[in-house]
Amino acid sequence: MxxxxxxxxxxxxxxxxxxxxxxxxxxxxxxxxxxxxxxxxxxxxxxxxxxxxxxxxxxxxxxxxxxxxxxxxxxxxxxxxxxxxxxxxxxxxxxxxxxxxxxxxxxxxxxxxxxxxxxxxxxxxxxxPIADKPYKIEFIGDSITSGEGTVGAKAEEDWIPMWFGAVRNYTYLTAEAVGAEYRVLSQSGWGVLTSWDNNPRNNLPDYYEKVCGLLTGDKNAALGAFDDYDFGSWQPDVVVVNLGTNDGSAFQTPEWKDEATGESHKQRLNEDGSYHEEDLKAFETAVRRFLAKIRKYNPNARIVWVYGMLGIPMMPAIYRAVDEYKRMTGDGNVSVFQLPNTTAETMGSRTHPGVLAHEKAAEELARYIQELLR
Amino acid sequence: MxxxxxxxxxxxxxxxxxxxxxxxxxxxxxxxxxxxxxxxxxxxxxxxxxxxxxxxxxxxxxxxxxxxxxxxxxxxxxxxxxxxxxxxxxxxxxxxxxxxxxxxxxxxxxxxxxxxxxxxxxxxxxxxPIADKPYKIEFIGDSITSGEGTVGAKAEEDWIPMWFGAVRNYTYLTAEAVGAEYRVLSQSGWGVLTSWDNNPRNNLPDYYEKVCGLLTGDKNAALGAFDDYDFGSWQPDVVVVNLGTNDGSAFQTPEWKDEATGESHKQRLNEDGSYHEEDLKAFETAVRRFLAKIRKYNPNARIVWVYGMLGIPMMPAIYRAVDEYKRMTGDGNVSVFQLPNTTAETMGSRTHPGVLAHEKAAEELARYIQELLR
Amino acid sequence: MxxxxxxxxxxxxxxxxxxxxxxxxxxxxxxxxxxxxxxxxxxxxxxxxxxxxxxxxxxxxxxxxxxxxxxxxxxxxxxxxxxxxxxxxxxxxxxxxxxxxxxxxxxxxxxxxxxxxxxxxxxxxxxxPIADKPYKIEFIGDSITSGEGTVGAKAEEDWIPMWFGAVRNYTYLTAEAVGAEYRVLSQSGWGVLTSWDNNPRNNLPDYYEKVCGLLTGDKNAALGAFDDYDFGSWQPDVVVVNLGTNDGSAFQTPEWKDEATGESHKQRLNEDGSYHEEDLKAFETAVRRFLAKIRKYNPNARIVWVYGMLGIPMMPAIYRAVDEYKRMTGDGNVSVFQLPNTTAETMGSRTHPGVLAHEKAAEELARYIQELLR
Amino acid sequence: MxxxxxxxxxxxxxxxxxxxxxxxxxxxxxxxxxxxxxxxxxxxxxxxxxxxxxxxxxxxxxxxxxxxxxxxxxxxxxxxxxxxxxxxxxxxxxxxxxxxxxxxxxxxxxxxxxxxxxxxxxxxxxxxPIADKPYKIEFIGDSITSGEGTVGAKAEEDWIPMWFGAVRNYTYLTAEAVGAEYRVLSQSGWGVLTSWDNNPRNNLPDYYEKVCGLLTGDKNAALGAFDDYDFGSWQPDVVVVNLGTNDGSAFQTPEWKDEATGESHKQRLNEDGSYHEEDLKAFETAVRRFLAKIRKYNPNARIVWVYGMLGIPMMPAIYRAVDEYKRMTGDGNVSVFQLPNTTAETMGSRTHPGVLAHEKAAEELARYIQELLR
The missing domain is CATH 2.60.120.260 (Galactose-binding domain-like)
Structure with missing residues (x-):
């Protein structure tokens, strides 16, 4: 050499x-x-x-x-x-x-x-010098937003980093199509109220004010992950929240129990398979509170709650919550947008949306955001 | 860790x-x-x-x-x-x-x-254990077969390894579609008679009998690159030759001259822009001789001369040469197949076929080979 | 001959x-x-x-x-x-x-x-003999469901029969994909509460019980168009309602006035461009009442309210109305599904969804209905 | 009314x-x-x-x-x-x-x-007034060029007019893409030397000089079908000949015999399944003569012999014939272009190329013609 x-x-x-x-x-x-x-x-x-x-x-x-x-x-x-x-x-x-x-x-x-x-x-x-892009987008989500499944064969089942992708991902693709800088906050398995397995601590909203508050350990503390995030340093034009998929799963999975404290949680189903009203209410309250929190720190952003890449069972509750939030606050700058469902053809690894599903979602979401920004 | x-x-x-x-x-x-x-x-x-x-x-x-x-x-x-x-x-x-x-x-x-x-x-x-695939294909070609241009932005112009790809490549994709193991011999800029810049030493046929004879240097000698290749160890069912593109370019580029020996070469154009008959004949002879050499070492292979991903100016000469070879030898196991041309949409980096062009070529070539193997 | x-x-x-x-x-x-x-x-x-x-x-x-x-x-x-x-x-x-x-x-x-x-x-x-298909679908809609724009050049503007199509249409395509017989009730420009130009008489629900009640004239009377429809003769497995697009337009168009009676109607905008709450409420009530009417005559059908091929401004109101209907009746067999928006590429004639938009909508709707029918 | x-x-x-x-x-x-x-x-x-x-x-x-x-x-x-x-x-x-x-x-x-x-x-x-298009193309062919199979279900087998189409056809689509007026001479089953069933009278070249010479009967005579065609009235920029498919089939079908005259004809196969050299030569002579005839009446046209939508067995002979024609005449304005093969996905009715095959062929042919016209 x-x-x-x-x-x-x-x-x-x-x-x-x-x-x-x-x-x-x-x-x-x-x-x-x-x-x-x-x-x-x-x-x-x-x-x-x-x-x-x-x-x-x-x-x-x-x-x-x-x-x-x-x-x-x-x-x-x-x-x-x-x-x-x-x-x-x-x-x-x-x-x-x-x-x-x-x-x-x-x-x-x-x-x-x-x-x-x-x-x-x-x-x-x-x-x-690097020219600034005209827009900024913040994405908040779960495994879909983490690009889990965008790499690897459909048969892959291991939960390992290899199958996660940031650029074969609707976040990157949407930002490119819109011409925007973007940031992502996401965690596989987590929700707005609980995780897929009913753990109420595994929710994104609780950590929104920190640089990267969902991390753990002294090393991350030293690196500033738990510091307060300076929202003023980067104000997004659009905040996209893609949460609800794991909250929906929680209704179908067993109770979570903290062996240490004895604390437990379960989103319940009625006997006829419908969602227990009280628990659904709790979900809706979590959506509403998260919207209020996002608004607090991003006073001028369009907020879009997106959902649908793995089915739409929680959509009525999301619409209700957003509606209630808007009614209570008069905040007209919030909307809901359904993303296209993943199909057998567009499925990726680990039964998650593949690249084709992300491309399709990005195409539709970008178009929706471009209308919002007009 | x-x-x-x-x-x-x-x-x-x-x-x-x-x-x-x-x-x-x-x-x-x-x-x-x-x-x-x-x-x-x-x-x-x-x-x-x-x-x-x-x-x-x-x-x-x-x-x-x-x-x-x-x-x-x-x-x-x-x-x-x-x-x-x-x-x-x-x-x-x-x-x-x-x-x-x-x-x-x-x-x-x-x-x-x-x-x-x-x-x-x-x-x-x-x-x-790894199961053997039912077929074997050998590909022989130039920059197209080397996957030059299958990576990177359309605007890229540097001739660097980063833009070369083996798997976003019609060779890999064809072999996968057919269900075949494959080997590739290729060199960017080279042809069957001369390189794009008229150098008669830069031709693939001269090195066909060696493991990797076109390399240079003592290190490669020590690694066995210049050893005789043992054709008996791996007999392909199909040999695909994708050469002629650079031979065609040679008619349009200046004379090559070896300053050391004074030796020079030029594939000439007539005044009306057509190919000089004598030089075209030399190209056809080179095609014919290469077919005879390939046949010598692969007595049972179907040989397919493919061409067209960057235009078809040499196609009549290729057909003539293959025809003449078949007439002279009675070898009926040789054919010509035109690959789809690259378009503005399917172009890759360095004005070479991009991934979409390779995918399209592989789709058509695989179908043609499947018919040959029936 | x-x-x-x-x-x-x-x-x-x-x-x-x-x-x-x-x-x-x-x-x-x-x-x-x-x-x-x-x-x-x-x-x-x-x-x-x-x-x-x-x-x-x-x-x-x-x-x-x-x-x-x-x-x-x-x-x-x-x-x-x-x-x-x-x-x-x-x-x-x-x-x-x-x-x-x-x-x-x-x-x-x-x-x-x-x-x-x-x-x-x-x-x-x-x-x-003709074998029965396993499912039956009833579609209720406006110009989109009438296939307005599925024929002809993008530039066409005349409102004439030539541009209407029944088979290059999401209704036909969805039914074929699901394997269903289907029937359509549709009228260009009409809504669930009013037409695009605020005429409260031009709504589909008022005519649902008749064979084809929205027609006029003695000839149609003689042909039985105004007879009561025998719902028992053909009970759909799924009722798809694609209404709301013209109700949304009514907020943007001038007041309708019946010169004969002096009667007038207008869906009002607030000064900030948002929908007037009272008028929105009237729309939601119309949705709710139509759901109740459909249910009355189709006790076992899944009812799907679809919307989105020309934008989604009324979606929150539709979700609210469906929600309220379900809450009031306990009817769990009703849902909302967003159809993909029409784009520049998929637009047809008369600024209506073209064949490509209908194909895309049918692909997504058929998949959703197949899940409902499982 | x-x-x-x-x-x-x-x-x-x-x-x-x-x-x-x-x-x-x-x-x-x-x-x-x-x-x-x-x-x-x-x-x-x-x-x-x-x-x-x-x-x-x-x-x-x-x-x-x-x-x-x-x-x-x-x-x-x-x-x-x-x-x-x-x-x-x-x-x-x-x-x-x-x-x-x-x-x-x-x-x-x-x-x-x-x-x-x-x-x-x-x-x-x-x-x-109707503006003239910048180019003129003449197409000469067989059932492919007649659009046989471009309408109807794949299972259709009747030889009836319903399955023939002029606009879901590579001729129309190529002309539209190039921006050209076009004319077509075509006959299902016919070739340049014989028809698919070895009838030597069913060839397009014999009728090239007439308005529509392959028709029969007094009515057509009265309508002028057998009049000499006035080539000066419409000189094409490009003549596309898509013949050879039926000539290839003739090698595989039984002898044709005219019961009236006792005359018979058969394009023969050798015992090893290859084409009989003499009969192949006759085909090549027919190609060459047709090129000479086309050139006689269209002195300035680019002539393109296209082939391949239903396989390429005759391609070597076509290349040989075109080559020989060019060598003998010095006519450099003639070339051969391989069209993409029809696949299971692009097949139409009656085992003929469907609309998708015609669209693909038109896309590639239009691009080739646009280069010729540059």
Missing amino acids: KANDNLRTYALTDIAHMKVHGRTNGGLSLLPLFWTGSGVEFNAKGSELWIEIEADYDRYEPWIVILINSVPVSRQMLTAGRYWVCLFRGMNPDEVKNVRVVRELQAMSADPGNSLLIHALKFDGEFA | KANDNLRTYALTDIAHMKVHGRTNGGLSLLPLFWTGSGVEFNAKGSELWIEIEADYDRYEPWIVILINSVPVSRQMLTAGRYWVCLFRGMNPDEVKNVRVVRELQAMSADPGNSLLIHALKFDGEFA | KANDNLRTYALTDIAHMKVHGRTNGGLSLLPLFWTGSGVEFNAKGSELWIEIEADYDRYEPWIVILINSVPVSRQMLTAGRYWVCLFRGMNPDEVKNVRVVRELQAMSADPGNSLLIHALKFDGEFA | KANDNLRTYALTDIAHMKVHGRTNGGLSLLPLFWTGSGVEFNAKGSELWIEIEADYDRYEPWIVILINSVPVSRQMLTAGRYWVCLFRGMNPDEVKNVRVVRELQAMSADPGNSLLIHALKFDGEFA
């Missing part, structure tokens, strides 16, 4: 032009990528670019995807350690390349050891 | 069941992957699998793609060095996973330093 | 096996086709078949489409008069052909003179 | 602006439509337009399709008789409508009684 003697190492703080995607703690000497879809972006005029990464985990390793000029060119597992990853080499030094390094794996509440840090860059050229 | 204490290192020679794809020298203590599409395949019943790779180059680095159960899950640049790459981890130890590690980059005649070697595996399970 | 001497004329009452589609008065000596999608079906084992038709109109002529073995082969305007139309000739006399003659034009409330009658058949073979 | 008192009858000779498509005898007092795709075109500014047609046949009735603003709106069988057909009514009298009435059925050599004549028009408006 012939070494490139022109490479120079840059601390993140030394880089003239750089875009950070996803909620972070703001400090750049060491950049943690907490959420799926988070990452860094450069306009790099040079021939060779490397990034220094530090990855760790107890069980679930992070993955990244590298995009050159908006096209994915590499996707790789990040095994534990601190090392350099080459983003490109041998390119025309006089052309500006848009480069994005994106976390493919959701924030991992199930693994306090999971972390992905950006330390530095090595480059032989100059960083050029 | 929690270490997996059950991992055990295997020399390639110790692996009970393994498939090697692509021409090699046969020795397995150290496995070089010379050609695009070459690689190793395992049926791995275990939870975690690693592969030890050694990559080097002067200028053009190799890339690999990893397929789990026939679906690409990772694609990465291999920077120089010897190191372990994790193929999967955390999977159900009781399920058999089909795993393929495939070289994404063509054999690099332009870089004597380019090499990709497989040293060993680390695994915590058992290797299961 | 050589005459076919084997043709024999049949009164409808003489035909051994025949299926009548669409609501009729039950008498068969003279069969009026009132609604779009209505028609006659035969399994004809013979070589040549004709049908005697009588068409009339003051302004808007009827059209028919002829299907042989479920494929449309002819579509024609029916000018005024009584005459024979050839359905097929020269076919193998020993094969059974399934033949359907379908009215392509909606019932025409705007033209008391519009009528389409079937008198008789001429045939040289035998009529074979 | 309310009569339109403004309708006025026009003899064809009285119409200010009118386009006649397809080869005719030039006289307009009575216009015969001999070939598939032939017809009349108007730019009609008025509200209502009728056409007077006279149809007859012994066995095979003609069909027409009506296009308004380039979209098919009606397709109907024409039973025997002279009568008026309404093309449109009730349209905006101030808008110009482009109207085409097109013969859907090929010229019927098998039925001397088949005729379709245009007598007159009734109209309440004005005929506007």
Whole structure:
């Protein structure tokens, strides 16, 4: 190998032009990528670019995807350690390349050891400015929004990072179609009130005010995951909430019980298979409260509650809750939008929506958002 | 990170069941992957699998793609060095996973330093047998067959490994559709008589008898690239030759001159823009001779000369040559098949056929081959 | 022309096996086709078949489409008069052909003179039995359900029968995909409460109990259009209501005024562009009452309110109304389903959904109905 | 029905602006439509337009399709008789409508009684000028070019006019994509040397100089079908010949014998299933001679021999013949183009290419022709 003697190492703080995607703690000497879809972006005029990464985990390793000029060119597992990853080499030094390094794996509440840090860059050229996109979108969701199932064969059943994808994902695809920057908060299995298995602690709303509050462990604390999030730093034009699928499943699964405290919870079915009214009410209240919380921190955003990629059993309750919220607050900037259901043809791995389902959802959602933004 | 204490290192020679794809020298203590599409395949019943790779180059680095159960899950640049790459981890130890590690980059005649070697595996399970596929196909071609342009944005112009792909490629897709193992011999810019720039040394036929004869340098010699290829070890049912595109370009480009020897060559145009008859004849003779050579080593194969993904100016000459070959030899097992042209919509990077063009070509070619094999 | 001497004329009452589609008065000596999608079906084992038709109109002529073995082969305007139309000739006399003659034009409330009658058949073979389909679907809707815009160039603007289609229509396509017989009640411009221009008389519910009550004139009275419909004769498994689009438009259009009586009506907007609560309430009440009426006559049907092919502004009100209906009645067999919006690519003539939009809607609706019927 | 008192009858000779498509005898007092795709075109500014047609046949009735603003709106069988057909009514009298009435059925050599004549028009408006298209294409072919199989269910087997289509046809679609006027000469079952059943009289070349020479009978003689065609009146930019499919079949079918004369013919197979060299030579000579004949009458046209929608067994012979023709004449304006094969998915009725196959062929052929015309 012939070494490139022109490479120079840059601390993140030394880089003239750089875009950070996803909620972070703001400090750049060491950049943690907490959420799926988070990452860094450069306009790099040079021939060779490397990034220094530090990855760790107890069980679930992070993955990244590298995009050159908006096209994915590499996707790789990040095994534990601190090392350099080459983003490109041998390119025309006089052309500006848009480069994005994106976390493919959701924030991992199930693994306090999971972390992905950006330390530095090595480059032989100059960083050029990156134009801002006209819009900002925030997505909040569950495994669908985490892109679970967008990679791998239909037969795959293991719950492992390999099958999670950030860019073969309706979030990325919708943002690209609309021409928007975007951020994602998502957690597989979680809901707006409870998780799929009735755990009332596994809900997204409780952690909305933190940088990445659903993580656990001292390491994440030190990285600022539990810090208050500065909503003023990035005000979205649209907030898309894709929750309810796991809340619906909770009616069909056994009671959750905390062995330590004896606390338990169960969303109940009536004998005729319909939802127990009281529990459905609790779900609707959770939707309403979450809308109020989102509104509090995003006073001007259009809020869209989307639902339907894995069926629509909770849709009437979602409509009721949104309706009630609007009636109580007079907030007219909230709506509901049904996403297309996943079919045998569009199914991905792990019985989750595949790439074709995400593309279809993105096509319809982008069109709906474009109308909202008009 | 929690270490997996059950991992055990295997020399390639110790692996009970393994498939090697692509021409090699046969020795397995150290496995070089010379050609695009070459690689190793395992049926791995275990939870975690690693592969030890050694990559080097002067200028053009190799890339690999990893397929789990026939679906690409990772694609990465291999920077120089010897190191372990994790193929999967955390999977159900009781399920058999089909795993393929495939070289994404063509054999690099332009870089004597380019090499990709497989040293060993680390695994915590058992290797299961791999069933043979019913057919074997050999593909011989140029940049189209090397998958140049199947990765990256349409605007990309650098000639770098990043834009070459083995599996978003009509070769892989055709073989999958037919249900066949396959091997590829290809070189960007080369033809059956000369390269696109009239160099008569840059032709595929001259190197057909060697393992990977178009490579250069002592390292490749030591790896066995220039050894005679043992045709008896792998007799294809179908040989697909996709050459002629660069021979056609040679008529439009300046004379090639070897400054050292003073030797020169030029495929000439007549004043009216038509091809010079004598030079066209030389092309046809080269086609005919290559057919005879392929037949010599593959006595029972159907040979299909395919052409058309970047226009069909040489098609009459190809038909004439194939006709003349059949007339002279009585060999009825040879045919010509036109592939669909690439359009603005199906174009990839570097003005080469993109994934959509490869998919379309594979669909039509697979159907044609299936008829031949009936 | 050589005459076919084997043709024999049949009164409808003489035909051994025949299926009548669409609501009729039950008498068969003279069969009026009132609604779009209505028609006659035969399994004809013979070589040549004709049908005697009588068409009339003051302004808007009827059209028919002829299907042989479920494929449309002819579509024609029916000018005024009584005459024979050839359905097929020269076919193998020993094969059974399934033949359907379908009215392509909606019932025409705007033209008391519009009528389409079937008198008789001429045939040289035998009529074979027609197997019943496993399901029955009733569709109730407006111009979308009347297939307005499914024929003709995008630029067409005339409101004429030529642009209406019954089989390039989500109703027909959904029924075919589900494997169902179907009937349609529809009227362009009408709603559940008022028409697009605020006329409260132009609503579908008021006429639901009659054979085809929205028609006018003595001729239609004589044909039985205003007779009570015998719901017991054909109980649908699913009732699909696709109303609300024109009710939404009414908020945006001027007041309707009946010059004769001085009566007027207007669905009002608030100053901020939102819907006036009282008028919205009236819409919701109309939805609720229509559901109750449909239930009264179809005690076992799944009722699906569909909406969305031209936007979803009324969706919250529809969900509210359906919710309220279910709460008040305990009827759990009612649901709401959002259809995919029409886009620039899927638009038809007269700014209405085109064939591609109907195909997409049918694909999603059929899947939803199949789940309901499981 | 309310009569339109403004309708006025026009003899064809009285119409200010009118386009006649397809080869005719030039006289307009009575216009015969001999070939598939032939017809009349108007730019009609008025509200209502009728056409007077006279149809007859012994066995095979003609069909027409009506296009308004380039979209098919009606397709109907024409039973025997002279009568008026309404093309449109009730349209905006101030808008110009482009109207085409097109013969859907090929010229019927098998039925001397088949005729379709245009007598007159009734109209309440004005005929506007029709702009010429920039190119002209002539298509010559067999059942594929006659659109046999483009209508009807896959299971259909009767050889009847109903399954023939002129506009769901690669000829119409290619011409539309290129922006060209077009004419078609075609006959189901015929070839360049013989028909599918070895009849050497059933070849297209013998009749090329006549208006519609393959017809038979006194009526057609009187209509001018056997008159010399005036090639100067319409010089195509491109001549597309799609022949060879039936010549290929002739090798597989029994000998043809004329019982009257004792004359017989058979394209022979060798014992190994290959084509008999002498008979193949006869085919190639026929190709060459037809090219010479086409060139004689169309000195400036690009001639494209296309082939492949039902397999490519004759392609080597076609290439040889075209090559030989070019070598002998120096005519460089001739080429061969392979059309995409029909698949299970794109098959139509009567085991012939369906609409999807025609669309695919048109897409590729149009692109090829556009390059030729550059």
